[in-house]
Amino acid sequence: xxxxxxxxxxxxxxxxxxxxxxxxxxxxxxxxxxxxxxxxxxxxxxxxxxxxxxxxxxxxxxxxxxx
Amino acid sequence: xxxxxxxxxxxxxxxxxxxxxxxxxxxxxxxxxxxxxxxxxxxxxxxxxxxxxxxxxxxxxxxxxxxxxxxxxxxxxxxxxxxxxxxxxxxxxxxxxxxxxxxxxxxxxxxxxxxxxxxxxxxxxxxxxxxxxxxxxxxxxxxxxxxxxxxxxxxxxxxxxxxxxxxxxxxxxxxxxxxxxxxxxxxxxxxxxxxxxxxxxxxxxxxxxxxxxxxxxxxxxxxxxxxxxxxx
Numbered sequence: 001x002x003x004x005x006x007x008x009x010x011x012x013x014x015x016x017x018x019x020x021x022x023x024x025x026x027x028x029x030x031x032x033x034x035x036x037x038x039x040x041x042x043x044x045x046x047x048x049x050x051x052x053x054x055x056x057x058x059x060x061x062x063x064x065x066x067x
Numbered sequence: 068x069x070x071x072x073x074x075x076x077x078x079x080x081x082x083x084x085x086x087x088x089x090x091x092x093x094x095x096x097x098x099x100x101x102x103x104x105x106x107x108x109x110x111x112x113x114x115x116x117x118x119x120x121x122x123x124x125x126x127x128x129x130x131x132x133x134x135x136x137x138x139x140x141x142x143x144x145x146x147x148x149x150x151x152x153x154x155x156x157x158x159x160x161x162x163x164x165x166x167x168x169x170x171x172x173x174x175x176x177x178x179x180x181x182x183x184x185x186x187x188x189x190x191x192x193x194x195x196x197x198x199x200x201x202x203x204x205x206x207x208x209x210x211x212x213x214x215x216x217x218x219x220x221x222x223x224x225x226x227x228x229x230x231x232x233x234x235x236x237x238x239x240x241x242x243x244x245x246x247x248x249x250x251x252x253x254x255x256x257x258x259x260x261x262x263x264x265x266x267x268x269x270x271x272x273x274x275x276x277x278x279x280x281x282x283x284x285x286x287x288x289x290x291x292x293x294x295x296x297x298x299x
Binding site: 014016017018021022023024025028029031032033035036037038045047048049050051052053054055056057058059060061 | 220223224227228229230231233236239240243244247250251253254255257258261271274275277278280281282284285288289292
């Protein structure tokens with residue numbers, strides 16, 4: 001097992017879902033930092049955006065229409 | 068199966084008993100709540116002895132369950148909990164309100180909740196899972212990569228939000244951070260499970276159609292964020 005095999009196998013993960021999870025994590029981190037700084041509006045924005053992005057990621061990979 | 072193969076230790080963990088699976092959250096709860104009190108400067112010897120005995124009871128439960136079944140697991144569970152209670156209550160500073168660290172208390176509560184859950188849940192059998200035993204080695208490495216990425220994201224989420232001076236806000240930030248970690252880890256688990264399903268993946272258009280609601284909401288939020296940022 002070489003590094004290239006590992007990376008090739010990783011590509012079987014849905015890239016769109018991976019991108020959405022990364023966006024969600026960035027949004028959540030933004031929300032947590034804003035909450036820490038008592039910027040409640042920005043915190044709410046970041047947390048809601050993170051939750052929506054996570055929901056989108058799970059909908060993209062979710063069970064249903066395997067063909 | 069090589070030593071470095073993640074499936075080897077995953078397989079051993081999956082084949083373990085309930086006490087083995089509960090030992091990790093138990094050790095975490097012990098480390099967060101019992102150990103700091105037992106080894107504080109003014110702590111008596113009985114607290115230290117009880118804390119050490121609790122660890123032995125926790126990990127001894129693995130062997131006890133293999134030998135005596137559920138009765139061994141139950142005995143280990145109660146011995147661990149009672150010895151932890153003895154160690155914690157023997158430490159004179161543990162119950163002083165001024166010494167109570169809210170964040171550590173919250174993390175400790177989470178640890179004990181996880182220990183309670185994993186102790187009550189039945190052990191997962193090797194046969195009950197998806198196709199871990201039959202998956203190719205490269206696919207297992209892919210799973211390990213996704214798990215590693217999930218852990219990196221969780222560590223990243225836990226590493227922010229430690230600067231607030233207000234106690235109430237610190238608790239709120241940690242609760243939100245833990246909830247975020249659970250949500251991200253759940254999504255990454257879905258990603259990993261998806262790779263083990265049979266059949267060909269649906270087209271990109273079909274998947275986008277399925278997720279159009281959250282994607283549209285996300286696009287609206289992004290546009291609103293940009294507009295608000297420019298407007299300010």
